[in-house]
Amino acid sequence: MSNRDWSKFTVRINIRARRSDLYDAWTTKAGMEYWFLRSCEFVDAKGYILDEEETIRAGCTYTFFWHGYTDEVFEKGEILEANGQDRIVFRFGKAGICTVRILMAGDEQIVEIEQAEIPTDEHSQFQYHVGCKTGWTFYLTNLKSLFEGGIDLRNRDINLQDMLNS
Template sequence: MTTPKPYDWTQFRTRIPIKASRRDIYNAWTTKEGIEKWFLRSADFVTADGEPRSGQVQKGDKYTWRWFGYANDSQETGEIREANGKDYFSFTFAGSCNVSVYIQDEADETVVQLVQSNIPTDEKSMSGIHVNCFGGWTFYLANLKSYLEGGIDLRNKNEHIKNVISS
């Protein structure tokens, strides 16, 4: 009998098939207009020179993101690490973490795979980042699928309703 490998708290992976083109999925991640339709209340991207980014984000751009259900001072800031223009997008997230998004063809479908890595392994990070981010990404990937396949946005936009999976 083999001994099971210990759980790796430094990363997680989640995947979802989406009936949409690679281009539509990529644009949903890499443009202000796209990412605000399924993920964020507001997304601001600026170039490395501090100029507002129009169109697709580029490597080195900085971002400020805000979600429905949270006050304006609750925001995430980070940097775009990679953006290849077609099927790979990577950014910093939750402090020192890295999130990589892969858009792949598999068994005649388009699959989005998200990997969050470089998660610290202290108790606070294991629950606050690993567990919470995994749950959050699971919902938001399902919402991306819902939005791209049927135009339905599942996010809770009522700021008076708290502690739900959809915000």
């Protein structure tokens, strides 16, 4: 295991959906709350809070809150890039830089997230490499589930702790 690169990982999933819909799922408050977050706030560089359907851009900051956790559990970060079509890059708190790509493969889209620049100390290996990879695997599965079948797999019960789906 000593040859493992703990500083990054990539998770991918195929989804039958329009690219523009998948891009909106990552770049609007409404989109992020549909498949990923309990609550989300995007603020532009001038301090303006973006509306539900307003698309993020480089320089925006965010605050993320998840189902299954209290408001004391949140993440703050910055949008580094949002190209309007198929690529979003954001700083994911202390856990590194996330790059989301939406790629075409046949008649399906591939949603790929690479998390890089993860600190490599022992705590970060578990918390950010293993923990985030597990989380992204679930949330990409939920994205696919919602887009292809309409079923939301997230745990919304704050009393159920240590669940894969929250």
